[in-house]
Every structure is written in C-alpha cells, then in structure tokens.
Amino acid sequence: MGELRVKDFSLKNTLECGQVFRFDEIRGWHYLVAGDNVLKLRQSGNRLLYNSSRKLPKSYILNLFRLNDQYPLILKEISKDSSMRKAISSSPGIRIMKQDPWECTISYICSAHTSVKGVKKRVNNLAEKFGDRIEFDGMDFYSFPKSLGTVEQLRECGLGFRAKNLFRTLQIINSKKLDGLKGRSYSSAKSELVKLHGVGDKIADCIMLYSLGFLQAFPVDRWIKRAVQEAYFESRNVPNSVIAGFGQAYFGKYAGYAQQFLYNYRRNI
DNA sequence: TTCCAGGTCGTTT
DNA sequence: AAACGACATGGA
Numbered sequence: 634m635g636e637l638r639v640k641d642f643s644l645k646n647t648l649e650c651g652q653v654f655r656f657d658e659i660r661g662w663h664y665l666v667a668g669d670n671v672l673k674l675r676q677s678g679n680r681l682l683y684n685s686s687r688k689l690p691k692s693y694i695l696n697l698f699r700l701n702d703q704y705p706l707i708l709k710e711i712s713k714d715s716s717m718r719k720a721i722s723s724s725p726g727i728r729i730m731k732q733d734p735w736e737c738t739i740s741y742i743c744s745a746h747t748s749v750k751g752v753k754k755r756v757n758n759l760a761e762k763f764g765d766r767i768e769f770d771g772m773d774f775y776s777f778p779k780s781l782g783t784v785e786q787l788r789e790c791g792l793g794f795r796a797k798n799l800f801r802t803l804q805i806i807n808s809k810k811l812d813g814l815k816g817r818s819y820s821s822a823k824s825e826l827v828k829l830h831g832v833g834d835k836i837a838d839c840i841m842l843y844s845l846g847f848l849q850a851f852p853v854d855r856w857i858k859r860a861v862q863e864a865y866f867e868s869r870n871v872p873n874s875v876i877a878g879f880g881q882a883y884f885g886k887y888a889g890y891a892q893q894f895l896y897n898y899r900r901n902i
Numbered sequence: 903t904t905c906c907a908g909g910t911c912g913t914t915t
Numbered sequence: 916a917a918a919c920g921a922c923a924t925g926g927a
Contacts, residue, residue: 651908741908748907751925793923798910833910854908872917873909896908905927915918 637681637694641704643726644676650727650897652843654740654753655760655777664769666760667697668733669776671769686769698728707848711884711891716864720898727893730843734811736777737844742799742831743792744839758790798831805829815845822847834877842889851880851888860899 648656648663656665665672671686672694683694695701712718732740743755763778763786781787781803787796806829814822822845826837838852853861853873861876862868865883884891 744907745909746907746922747909747924748926751907754925788923791924793925794910794921795923831910835909839908852908855906856908874916900908907924907926910922912921913919915916 634682634684635691635694637683637691637700639676639679639681639700641726642676642681642698642700642728643724644674644681644698646724646727646897647698647730650724650893651749651900652893653730653732654749654756659772664772664774666767666774666777668736669765669767671767671774672697673770686767686774696731699731700728702728704728707887707890710887711894713883714864717884717891717894720894723901724894724897727890727897729848729889729893731846732844733777733808734814734840734844735806735808738802738806738811738826738829738832738840739777739781739799741836741839741843742802742829743795745795745798745831745836755791755795759787762786762790795831801830802832811840811845814841819847819849834873838877842892848889849881849886851877851884851892853877853880854896856896856899857892860895864895 760775764775838850841847842850
C-alpha cells in the first residue's frame with residue numbers, strides 16, 4: 634500500500650466528472666483499470682492511499698492524474714467570470730487525467746451518441762472479450778485490449794453503428810502512431826485524428842485533451858453546447874464550431890480544464 | 903412507449 | 916457555412 638501527499642486534488646471528482654470510464658467504487662475504494670494495471674485508490678484529506686495489481690512507481694500516479702500541473706495557476710487562468718467560478722467551486726479538485734492514447738481513442742469512439750453509462754458498458758464489454766483477466770483483491774478485472782476482433786465481435790459488445798467505424802480505425806492506428814502526435818501543433822494533430830473513422834471534431838478534442846496533453850482542446854458535446862449557449866450566448870442556438878472557437882479564445886491555453894468544469898456542472902444540474 | 907444519451911457523416915439548403 | 920436526418924443500443 635502506497636501513500637501520496639496531494640494538494641488541490643479530489644479523487645472522486647476527477648474520476649466521476651466523465652473523462653474516464655473504467656472505474657468503480659467498491660466498499661469505499663475506487664478501482665480504476667488503466668491499460669494493464671488495476672489501481673485501488675482512496676483519498677482522505679491530503680492523503681492519497683493506493684495499491685495496484687502490479688508494482689508501480691509513485692510517478693505513475695503523479696503522471697496519470699497530472700498532479701504536477703500548476704493547479705492554482707490554471708484555475709486563475711480560466712476563472713474569467715462568475716459562471717466559471719461557480720462551476721469550479723461546485724466540484725473542486727478536478728484534474729484532467731493523462732490516459733493512454735490507444736485506450737482513449739477507442740473509448741471515445743464508443744462514446745458517440747450514447748450516455749456515460751453506455752460508454753462504460755461498451756468499453757467493459759470490449760475488455761472482457763478481448764483483454765486479459767487480472768485477479769486483484771479477490772475480484773476479476775480485465776486489461777484494456779491490445780487488439781480487437783471482427784466487426785461482428787464488436788457488434789456483440791453492443792457497439793451498434795460504431796462497430797464498423799472502430800474496426801476501420803483499428804486498421805489504421807497503432808499506439809506508436811498516436812503517441813507521435815504529442816509533439817505536433819494543435820491543428821496538425823487534430824487534422825490527423827479526424828481522418829480516423831468515427832472521429833470528428835469533438836472526439837478528436839477529447840483524445841487530444843485526455844491523452845495527448847493538449848490542455849487547450851475544448852471538446853463540444855451536447856452538454857457543453859447547452860452550458861456555453863446559456864452562459865455566453867443568451868441561450869441562442871450556435872453551431873458547435875463556434876462554441877469550440879469561443880471556448881479556446883475565451884479561456885485560453887487551459888480551456889480544456891474550463892471545459893471539464895462546465896461539462897460536469899451542467900450535466901449535474 | 904417514447905425520449906435521450908460526452909457524435910459522425912453524407913446530403914441538402 | 917449551417918441545417919438536417921440516418922445511424923444501433925440501452926436506460927429511465
């Protein structure tokens with residue numbers, strides 16, 4: 634069992650704000666599956682207790698939750714008005730996580746036109762069908778798959794119309810190729826991502842924000858659309874492209890953090 | 903039963 | 916450039 638001192642961090646808010654899908658709360662602990670690892674986590678004030686199915690260095694946790702980000706500075710940058718400050722204070726301590734790009738891409742292709750609960754269900758189906766079983770704490774978990782099967786098998790996981798998109802994308806990508814986008818410019822990386830089947834502007838922004846380190850990405854889903862239109866466009870209907878442009882211009886280089894607070898706040902009204 | 907869910911894509915206006 | 920409709924599935 635390891636222990637970490639944390640500041641400006643809420644494990645619960647970070648996991649439950651809708652950015653990551655493979656976790657559950659069991660008997661007071663959060664169990665998170667990330668790639669090949671099962672993490673067991675509990676926070677008590679500024680102490681983060683953790684254990685894992687395999688031995689992991691502290692740096693793994695620090696990196697996964699971006700605990701070395703300059704949080705006060707980020708909040709200062711995005712606190713442009715009272716709407717934003719209210720969203721922040723309703724769920725303090727949210728961190729943008731740094732997920733594996735391969736896992737993140739597949740997960741978000743599964744997220745199109747469905748609920749967070751639905752995404753969790755589909756991604757867990759994929760892991761149970763194509764991942765490796767990991768026994769931990771007397772329970773069975775499944776690693777995120779390194780390869781997947783046929784379109785038919787994807788359909789059996791409940792992917793519906795996303796099955797064909799995902800299958801076609803899997804013919805194109807491998808994790809190395811996605812990692813290579815980390816050093817590119819925002820627009821250059823994004824133009825590569827939208828070439829993938831089932832990846833449009835919104836999901837590309839999610840992949841960039843949650844796994845490639847582009848904190849300025851501002852994914853626009855139906856909740857962000859509502860939140861931004863209500864707070865900044867007098868509830869007028871505005872195209873998603875305009876919302877995204879506004880978000881990046883208004884909130885600046887940490888717009889992704891602003892997006893996370895707004896999304897979480899609006900979704901939980 | 904009907905509606906909605908972290909959208910994308912091709913088509914039409 | 917913006918609007919429209921099809922697309923599969925599941926939970927409320």
